[in-house]
Amino acid sequence: MFETFLFVLLAVVTTIAAILVIVQRNPVASAIYLIITLFCLAGIYLLLSAPFIAVIQVLVYAGAIMVLFLFVIMLLNLEKEKKLIYRNRLQKVLGVFLGGVLLAQIGMIFSSVLLEGSKGKFPAEKVAALGNTEVVARLLFTDFLLPFEIVSVLLLVAIVGAIVLAKKQI
Amino acid sequence: MNLVIPEINWSAIGPELTLSITAMVLLLLSVVASPTARRAIPYLSLLGIAFALLLCISLWGKSAYAFNRMVVLDNYALFFKIIFLITTALTVLMSIRYLKEQGYEHGEYYVLILFAAVGMMFMASAADLIIVFLGLETFSLAIYVLAGFFRAQPKSIESSLKYFLLGAFSTGFLLYGIALIYGATGTTNLKGIYEFVSKAPALTDPLLLIGMGLLIVGFGFKVASVPFHMWTPDVYEGAPTSITAFMSVGPKAAGFAAFLRVFLYALSPLQTDWIWILWVLAVLTMTLGNVVAIAQKNIKRMLAYSSIAHAGYILVAMVAADELGTASVLYYMLAYAFMNLGAFGVIILFGRKGEENVNISDYSGMAAKYPLLAAVMAIFMFSLAGIPPTAGFVGKFYIFSAAVKAGYIGLAIIGVLNSALSVYFYLRITVMMYMRSPEKEFAKLEPSPAMVIALIIAVFGTLQIGITPSHYLNLAKQSILALM
Amino acid sequence: MVSLSSYLILSAILFSVGVVGFLLRRNIIVIFMSIELMLNAANLAFVAFSRFLDSMDGQIFVFFVMAVAAAEAVVGLAIIMAMYRVKETVNADEMNLMKW
DSSP states (O other): OHHHHHHHHHHHHHHHHHHHHHHOSSHHHHHHHHHHHHHHHHHHHHHTTOHHHHHHIIIIIIIIIHHHHHHHHHHHTOOOOSSSOOSOHHHHHHHHHHHHHHHHHHHHHHTTOOOOSOOOSOOHHHHHHHOHHHHHHHHHHTTTHHHHHHHHHHHHHHHHHHHHHHOSOO | OOOOOOOOOGGGGHHHHHHHHHHHHHHHHHHHSOHHHHTTHHHHHHHHHHHHHHHHHHTTTOOEEETTTTEEESHHHHHHHHHHHHHHHHHHHHHHHHHHHHTOOOTHHHHHHHHHHHHHHHHHTBOBHHHHHHHHHHHHHHHHHHHTOSTTOHHHHHHHHHHHHHHHHHHHHHHHHHHHHHHHHSOOBHHHHHHHHHHOSOTTOHHHHHHHHHHHHHHHHHTTOTTSOTTHHHHHHHSOHHHHHHHHHHHHHHHHHHHHHIIIIITGGGHHHHHHHHHHHHHHHHHHHHHHHHTOOBHHHHHHHHHHHHHHHHHHHHHSOSHHHHHHHHHHHHHHHHHHHHHHHHHHHHOOTTOOOOBGGGGTTHHHHOHHHHHHHHHHHHHHHTOTTSHHHHHHHHHHHHHHHTTOHHHHHHHHHHHHHHHHHHHHHHHHHHHSOOSSOOOOOOOOHHHHHHHHHHHHHHHHHHHSHHHHHHHHHHHTGGGO | OOOHHHHHHHHHHHHHHHHHHHHHOOBHHHHHHHHHHHHHHHHHHHHHHHHHTTOSHHHHHHHHHHHHHHHHHHHHHHHHHHHHHHHSOOBGGGOOSSOO
């Protein structure tokens, strides 16, 4: 009961904040609403028994990525846009219509979902007994070792790339 | 707490490991070494690539899963890895003088190219959707940066930005598709997905179908098929020409490698569902690519549309999903690598500082002054158009005969018509080179030895693969056993 | 107990909002934020499936997706900065050096 109430609350706030992200004229306001969306999503992850992911979401997404966004927005000294959407009326309507169609299609399918996939070996109670973080850690360093190492290469690529592009004098 | 250390199969990721270590050493060198020592960086990267190539060839014939069934070592993966390594080597050779002329001689360029190759190689040997995703992102990030490497040129940065937005958008679709497939089957492992899909009677599970559709969208963006090709010509036009060469072959080959593995193996029981989508994509891609290429005046844009069309031909081969069809994908990819890189090599050589010779009309009368270069370019143009005895002709022959054999006669006819159409704009360049008088004064061309080597390799590859096709086709057929 | 469908519908809403934002907005930073919305929608789908399938794979995947999103943000913002240095604008309509 409490869970349902919490979910509905978080879902509504998430949706409203997400729509406000794309509707705001001021990029700083968009960023703030995106941060609110990310926080609400972290709350939903907690409802889904994924505390580790929830904390990482707050630390990495809301904490690092969005701060980076705000840095860049401030650095570039962006102003409020004059008009929200610089497209003609037909394109605006078409865009929203397409988005609505996409949503309707997916939503219709999702409203009656039967999960037939093979069940895994980590029911929520077992995971909670061991500790979510510990289970994630075990998996990361044993089963998912290779993706873990590839991600390290990917991060190196990102760092080198960012410096190559953005540094004043390389 | 008992932790089982997983066993590490070094040979399965040997080539990637080699390239990664080379790239990291080069990164350190480019920071620490003196400017004169830094000029050795491209040659050291070639050394690393050669070593990885030798490793790939020595691993040929082995077959193993590694790392908790996430990567697979088989001929299919090795074939593509060799294609990537050849692409990377040719790009590096073509870039050495080019970067110096344009004033961007930095070691990080080679580091990023090597890491892009690593990402592509992981994507080719992926046996799990997570490795597909991570490999894709690795090389995509590297190429976003490389496309904007000529920072002070507005076109370069604009191309980087457009490629980035396009790529990030497609990643969103791909990821959502992977999520839905995970939800429908319970696993992201390709073997697991195959087993689930083949035994489940609920083949109309909507989650699976939508996931499949989104995956097609994501892969479609990556291989620049229509209607997902929106900014590709702009990206090709604005990026540094050596990176355009790399982009026109590498990501496409990697995208198709993963595309084939996922759709012809993991989702093969759903074939009736996705094959008509690919049919439509193939027709649209071929036709639009060829038709719009006719109107282009800039040679880089023309080659961009031509590469879109070639992706269409490969989609035709995917539709004919039998042994010959799939083998011809690999064969065509190899041929395409040589001919496309060769063509771009000539463009790099012919263009001077500031990209002055980028219009097709600039090539008029080249044959009088530089007969050898014109002949080389003619060979590449003939190959792209599909004229015997080049590799391009044999590749198209295999693809269209595979389509006919599988029963898609209409598709094959459309393909042949498109190929005939493409002869116009490829041969237009040859005609201009040989039959028109030069429009302006040609400067003295001094090709660097590296560029000469690159062009020789490209010509040799194009002709050799075309003259003795059966050997390479057999190699390709050996490579697709895992998929059948 | 909240059903799986509710979580999935929420993720579909977020994804659609992201797609619409990408297609309609002209400010590059907001376009990029829409992409982040799309990635988060996929993350939510992963975690939801992971919970209801009794599998941890989804959560691990989300971990990797976040790392990738961080790397992409870094590179994307570097590109935007480099572009601003050259052209002094972040309006996508003004990126038209290369025509059809």
